[in-house]
Amino acid sequence: MEVFRPSSLAEALEIRAAHPEAIPIAGGTDLMVELNFGRRRPEGILDVSRLPELQEIRRQGTTVFLGAGVPFARIMRELPDQVALAQASRTVGSPQIRNRGTVGGNLGTASPAGDALPALAVYDAKVVLASAAGSRHLSWRDFLVGPKRNALAPDELIVGVEWNAPRGPGSFSKIGTRNAMVIAIAGLCLQVDEEARGLRVALESVGPTILRAAEAEAFGAGVLEEAGAWVNPRATVPVNAVVHFGELTAAAASPIDDIRGTAAYRRHACAVLARRALTWALDDRRAGAI
Amino acid sequence: MKGQDMLVRLNVNGEWREADVWPGASLMSMLRDDLGLWGTKNGCEQGECGSCSVWLDGEVVCSCLVLAAQADGRRVATVESLAGEGELHPVQQAFLDAGAVQCGFCTPGLVVAVSDLLRRDPEPPEEVIREALSGNLCRCTGYQKILDAVRLAATRMERGTA
Numbered sequence: 001m002e003v004f005r006p007s008s009l010a011e012a013l014e015i016r017a018a019h020p021e022a023i024p025i026a027g028g029t030d031l032m033v034e035l036n037f038g039r040r041r042p043e044g045i046l047d048v049s050r051l052p053e054l055q056e057i058r059r060q061g062t063t064v065f066l067g068a069g070v071p072f073a074r075i076m077r078e079l080p081d082q083v084a085l086a087q088a089s090r091t092v093g094s095p096q097i098r099n100r101g102t103v104g105g106n107l108g109t110a111s112p113a114g115d116a117l118p119a120l121a122v123y124d125a126k127v128v129l130a131s132a133a134g135s136r137h138l139s140w141r142d143f144l145v146g147p148k149r150n151a152l153a154p155d156e157l158i159v160g161v162e163w164n165a166p167r168g169p170g171s172f173s174k175i176g177t178r179n180a181m182v183i184a185i186a187g188l189c190l191q192v193d194e195e196a197r198g199l200r201v202a203l204e205s206v207g208p209t210i211l212r213a214a215e216a217e218a219f220g221a222g223v224l225e226e227a228g229a230w231v232n233p234r235a236t237v238p239v240n241a242v243v244h245f246g247e248l249t250a251a252a253a254s255p256i257d258d259i260r261g262t263a264a265y266r267r268h269a270c271a272v273l274a275r276r277a278l279t280w281a282l283d284d285r286r287a288g289a290i
Numbered sequence: 291m292k293g294q295d296m297l298v299r300l301n302v303n304g305e306w307r308e309a310d311v312w313p314g315a316s317l318m319s320m321l322r323d324d325l326g327l328w329g330t331k332n333g334c335e336q337g338e339c340g341s342c343s344v345w346l347d348g349e350v351v352c353s354c355l356v357l358a359a360q361a362d363g364r365r366v367a368t369v370e371s372l373a374g375e376g377e378l379h380p381v382q383q384a385f386l387d388a389g390a391v392q393c394g395f396c397t398p399g400l401v402v403a404v405s406d407l408l409r410r411d412p413e414p415p416e417e418v419i420r421e422a423l424s425g426n427l428c429r430c431t432g433y434q435k436i437l438d439a440v441r442l443a444a445t446r447m448e449r450g451t452a
C-alpha cells in the first residue's frame with residue numbers, strides 16, 4: 001500500500017491518472033473504518049486533505065461554491081444562511097466527526113444516508129469534477145446513480161459542489177435513535193423557492209439513493225397558489241392539504257426493511273417529517289423570514 | 291510488512307516525533323503502538339466512542355479516523371499534554387472530585403472533549419455541554435457525574451481557583 005500526499009489539485013489529478021486504484025481520503029470517517037476493520041486493503045491511498053482548492057467556500061452573487069474538503073463544522077459556521085445544508089451538517093455524527101467529515105465524502109461514499117445529500121438535491125446542486133484532462137459539472141441526480149455508486153470516473157476527483165442559493169425557508173430533519181451518532185432511519189429536506197413559487201423535497205435513507213418527491217412538490221406549490229399564499233404569506237393553507245402533502249411525500253419513498261427500521265416505519269416517518277417541514281416553512285413565511 | 295512501512299513525522303505535545311508505520315495505520319495506533327502514548331484509548335475504531343479523541347491542529351478529532359500519514363507535519367496534542375508537573379489539569383481534578391470516573395476507559399477522551407469545550411466556552415449551558423460530549427460514550431457512570439465534573443471544572447476555572 002502506498003500513500004500519496006499531493007499539495008495541489010493539479011498534482012493530485014496527475015497522481016489520480018497514473019494510479020486510479022488509489023482511494024481518495026479526506027476526513028477519513030468512512031474509509032478509515034474499512035481500513036481499521038480490514039474490510040478494505042486498497043493498493044494505494046490518495047490523501048486529498050492538503051489540497052487548498054478543496055477547502056474553498058466562494059460566493060458570487062447567489063452562486064455558492066463549496067469545496068469538497070470543507071468539514072461539516074466549517075459549513076455550520078460559514079454557511080449558516082444555507083439553512084437546510086447547515087442544519088443537515090449539524091446532525092452529522094458528533095463534534096469530532098463534524099471536524100473531519102466532508103460533503104465530498106458524502107458524495108464519494110454515495111450512501112443513501114449521506115446527511116448533506118438531500119440538501120444538495122433540493123438546491124439542485126452540480127457536482128464539480130476534475131481530471132488531468134479538464135473539468136465537468138454533473139447534476140447531483142446524474143452523479144448519485146445508486147446505492148454507494150456514483151458517476152465519478154477513475155481519473156477524476158470531486159472538487160466541490162455548486163448551486164444557486166434559493167430564496168425562501170428551508171429545513172432538514174431526520175429520524176434516529178438519539179440526537180448524535182445516528183445513521184438516519186429517514187431524513188427529509190424541504191426548500192421553498194420564492195422566485196419560482198415552488199417547493200423542493202428530498203428524502204434520505206428511504207430508497208437506493210436520494211429521492212425527490214416530485215408529486216408532493218407540485219401539489220404543495222399548487223396548494224400555496226390556490227390559497228394565495230405565494231403573494232400573501234399570511235393566507236391560511238388548509239390543514240388537510242398539509243396532511244396530503246405528507247402522504248404524497250411518503251408515496252415517493254422506496255424504503256426497505258433493515259436493521260435500523262422497517263419500510264412501513266420509514267414511509268410513515270416521511271409523511272410526518274414532510275408535514276412538519278411544510279408547517280415550519282409556512283410559519284417562517286408568515287413570520288416574514290423569507 | 292516492514293519493507294512497506296512509511297516514515298511519519300509529527301509534532302506531538304510540542305515535541306517532534308517520528309515512526310515507521312504501516313501506510314494504512316491510524317493516528318491512534320501510531321500514538322499508542324509506536325509513540326507509547328497510551329492515554330489515547332483504542333475503543334471502537336469507528337469514531338463512535340470518542341475514547342481516542344486528540345487535538346489535530348487544534349481541533350478535536352477521533353484519532354482512529356485519521357490516517358497517520360495525514361498527520362505528517364501536523365500538530366497533535368493528546369491527553370498527556372494537559373497535566374502539569376505533578377499537577378492535574380483542572381478538568382482532570384474535577385473528574386476525580388466529582389466521582390466522574392469508574393472504570394476510567396472513556397475518561398481521557400472525555401477529558402479532552404471537556405477541556406476543548408471549556409477553552410471555547412468557559413460557561414457552557416447544559417445543552418451545550420451535552421452536545422459537546424455527544425461523541426464520547428461512557429458505559430459506567432450514566433453521565434450524571436460527568437456533567438457534574440464539567441460544571442465543577444467550569445466554576446473553578448472561571449474563578450481561577452483550580
